[in-house]
Amino acid sequence: MLGQAIADGILTGAIIALGAIGVTFTLAIMRFANFAHSELLTWGGYIALVFVAFAGPGAPTGPLSFGWQLLAAAVIAAVLTGLAAWGVDALVFRRLRRRGAQPLTMVFAAFGAALVMRHLVVLVWGHESRFYTRELQIAVELWPGVRVLPDQIFIAGLALAVTVLLHGFLTRSRTGMAMRAMAESPALAQVCGIEVEAVVRLTWIISGTLAAFAGVFAGLTPQLHPEIGFNLLLSLFAAAILGGTGSLPGAVLGGLLVGLAENLSLLLISPGYKGAMPFLLLLVILIVRPQGLFGERG
Amino acid sequence: MVAYLVFFACVVLILGVLTLALNLQWGFTGLFNAGIVGFYAIGAYTHAILTAAPQPQYIGNLGLPWPVGILGAMAATALASWLIGLVTIRLRGDYLAIATFGVAVSIQLVALNWEPLTGGPQGLTRIARPLAGSFDTPFAFNLAFLGLMVLVMAAIYWALDRILRSPWGRVLRAIREDETAAVALGKSARRFRLEAFVVGSTLMGLAGALYVSFIGFVSPYDFLPIVTFQVWAMLIVGGSGNNRGALLGALVVWAIWAGSGVLVTKLVPPSHAAQGAAVQAILIGLLLVLVLLFRPRGLIGEAAVVSRHVND
Numbered sequence: 147m148l149g150q151a152i153a154d155g156i157l158t159g160a161i162i163a164l165g166a167i168g169v170t171f172t173l174a175i176m177r178f179a180n181f182a183h184s185e186l187l188t189w190g191g192y193i194a195l196v197f198v199a200f201a202g203p204g205a206p207t208g209p210l211s212f213g214w215q216l217l218a219a220a221v222i223a224a225v226l227t228g229l230a231a232w233g234v235d236a237l238v239f240r241r242l243r244r245r246g247a248q249p250l251t252m253v254f255a256a257f258g259a260a261l262v263m264r265h266l267v268v269l270v271w272g273h274e275s276r277f278y279t280r281e282l283q284i285a286v287e288l289w290p291g292v293r294v295l296p297d298q299i300f301i302a303g304l305a306l307a308v309t310v311l312l313h314g315f316l317t318r319s320r321t322g323m324a325m326r327a328m329a330e331s332p333a334l335a336q337v338c339g340i341e342v343e344a345v346v347r348l349t350w351i352i353s354g355t356l357a358a359f360a361g362v363f364a365g366l367t368p369q370l371h372p373e374i375g376f377n378l379l380l381s382l383f384a385a386a387i388l389g390g391t392g393s394l395p396g397a398v399l400g401g402l403l404v405g406l407a408e409n410l411s412l413l414l415i416s417p418g419y420k421g422a423m424p425f426l427l428l429l430v431i432l433i434v435r436p437q438g439l440f441g442e443r444g
Numbered sequence: 445m446v447a448y449l450v451f452f453a454c455v456v457l458i459l460g461v462l463t464l465a466l467n468l469q470w471g472f473t474g475l476f477n478a479g480i481v482g483f484y485a486i487g488a489y490t491h492a493i494l495t496a497a498p499q500p501q502y503i504g505n506l507g508l509p510w511p512v513g514i515l516g517a518m519a520a521t522a523l524a525s526w527l528i529g530l531v532t533i534r535l536r537g538d539y540l541a542i543a544t545f546g547v548a549v550s551i552q553l554v555a556l557n558w559e560p561l562t563g564g565p566q567g568l569t570r571i572a573r574p575l576a577g578s579f580d581t582p583f584a585f586n587l588a589f590l591g592l593m594v595l596v597m598a599a600i601y602w603a604l605d606r607i608l609r610s611p612w613g614r615v616l617r618a619i620r621e622d623e624t625a626a627v628a629l630g631k632s633a634r635r636f637r638l639e640a641f642v643v644g645s646t647l648m649g650l651a652g653a654l655y656v657s658f659i660g661f662v663s664p665y666d667f668l669p670i671v672t673f674q675v676w677a678m679l680i681v682g683g684s685g686n687n688r689g690a691l692l693g694a695l696v697v698w699a700i701w702a703g704s705g706v707l708v709t710k711l712v713p714p715s716h717a718a719q720g721a722a723v724q725a726i727l728i729g730l731l732l733v734l735v736l737l738f739r740p741r742g743l744i745g746e747a748a749v750v751s752r753h754v755n756d
Contacts, residue, residue, distance in 0.1 A: 173538075178538060179538035179539075179541060179542055181478075181545075238733055238737070241737055242736065242737070245740075247736075247740070249537065249538070250476060250537055250538065251736060251740070253476070253538050253541060254676060254680055254732065254736055255732075255733055255736050255737075257673045257676055257677070257729075257732060258673075258677070258728075258729040258730070258731075258732030258733035258736070259729065259733060260673075260729070261670070261673055261725050261726065261728060261729030261732070262725075262726050262729035262730055262733070264725070265722035265723075265725040265726045265729070266722070266726065268718055268719065268721075268722035268725075269719050269722040269723065269726070272716075272718050272719060273718045376669075379545075380542075380545065380546050380549050383542045383545075383546075384546075387539070387542070416557065418553060418556065418557030419553055419554075419557060421549060421550075421553050422546075422549065422550040422553050424546070425543075425546030425547070425549060425550050428542065428543065428546055429531060429532075429543065429546070432532075432535060432539065432543060433531065436535075436539075
């Protein structure tokens with residue numbers, strides 16, 4: 147029971163982590179809580195669905211329930227969702243920034259953008275659940291009593307790979323360092339000659355890309371619906387704040403902790419209340435260590 | 445048509461109470477409450493639990509009279525918001541928004557899952573309605589309820605106007621504008637923020653109790669997060685920091701919501717009802733973004749207040 151909860155927690159945590167990376171970057175670099183971020187997950191999931199509808203999910207490869215076609219669809223969805231995130235910025239957030247709007251005005255705009263984005267998905271696909279693939283999978287026993295689906299292991303592995311790549315980019319490349327500098331202090335970054343708008347654009351593209359992967363993976367285990375992103379929103383915020391805003395390792399660890407807390411809670415409380423766990427975790431961290439595990443600012 | 449307008453006006457006035465309450469918290473004090481629907485739900489469910497006709501399978505359903513339900517709902521929301529405020533009120537800006545958003549999500553889970561108390565997904569029915577026995581037709585009841593709502597709204601509007609002009613209201617605005625300066629003048633920002641949070645949330649609870657006593661049943665699906673975003677749209681469209689603006693916003697946004705809903709049901713076949721409802725939400729979201737971009741003050745924004753002693 148405990149082993150199974152830990153395994154499930156790590157696997158859902160990997161998906162939350164991918165989504166939380168974008169939230170933490172927006173909080174640190176754009177300085178607002180993007181309530182529309184969850185809709186990027188949903189968009190990613192549904193854009194991939196369009197391509198799967200054309201090419202099919204592919205014949206099951208090895209123990210996985212899908213073939214290379216679904217992966218290709220996920221990559222295309224990631225690129226398009228990255229561009230969509232940038233597009234929403236150009237349409238809404240950049241205009242507000244240029245006017246010198248308060249960060250909280252950005253949050254209100256995010257409320258509006260989220261309503262539009264989520265319901266555009268309902269408008270096109272309706273409320274019914276959608277599946278990328280109808281293949282049935284056999285769970286493998288990792289450990290006595292701990293069963294996981296091969297797809298889930300694949301997702302966790304891919305999430306880890308993406309995180310390591312992104313971490314390398316942030317710590318080694320000039321652009322990555324510019325992003326971190328912006329997160330530390332936008333004013334100081336600007337006087338150092340960092341092109342703020344270029345960093346902002348890159349931040350949106352990375353956030354959207356990772357959100358799309360999170361959306362596709364959430365849709366793969368097991369189905370896609372228009373609230374798939376919105377239902378994760380609180381978990382994403384909890385993970386980002388738990389890790390400390392602007393911290394990539396923080397967001398990943400935060401995601402894993404939120405995933406673990408949700409699944410371990412099932413040992414004690416009824417599954418109906420699982421959704422309140424990120425909130426409880428959030429309250430504890432805001433009281434005990436508001437700067438988060440890896441954060442430096444209070 | 446008249447019957448529909450009466451119903452519409454009742455709903456607008458109930459939503460107007462929510463928008464005025466949010467205006468007290470955000471417009472005058474700068475508290476970013478993103479969990480409006482949570483407090484609305486506490487009021488609604490408390491009223492339902494206190495007044496619904498007794499049934500053996502439920503803990504609540506006490507069958508108490510209507511006024512007890514209304515007062516109980518306000519007391520329960522005040523207590524809950526005070527406890528929540530004790531923990532969260534020191535959070536700033538969007539952190540408070542995220543925390544209160546989490547509060548609302550958790551409250552909705554309780555409403556959906558604690559069946560012996562809340563009725564779970566079915567909700568509770570046969571809730572006390574004011575003077576319900578004395579009307580022959582639903583229209584007569586709705587008309588009387590509209591009269592009641594006008595009185596309630598007038599009382600709330602007047603009371604808010606008074607307290608916002610009072611020294612207490614001035615401190616709230618001082619904290620909103622410059623908390624450090626207000627603290628330097630010896631005002632406990634934390635205490636005033638908590639008071640504004642509790643008073644506003646209590647009004648939200650009252651709105652919830654009025655809503656369920658108007659429609660006569662409570663369902664968890666009336667308390668989804670979208671309500672929070674609708675009320676925010678109302679305040680921002682109307683004009684934050686101005687109570688007349690808040691009410692105008694409630695009217696405009698609900699007119700667009702309900703009007704587009706009527707059009708959609710006429711034009712869209714029932715098989716595509718979900719898509720039709722999506723159009724309503726898209727319109728509200730677009731309206732919110734467009735107002736922020738092109739008329740950030742809202743329809744009627746906050747009036748500049750100059751001290752009458754400025755020329756002394």
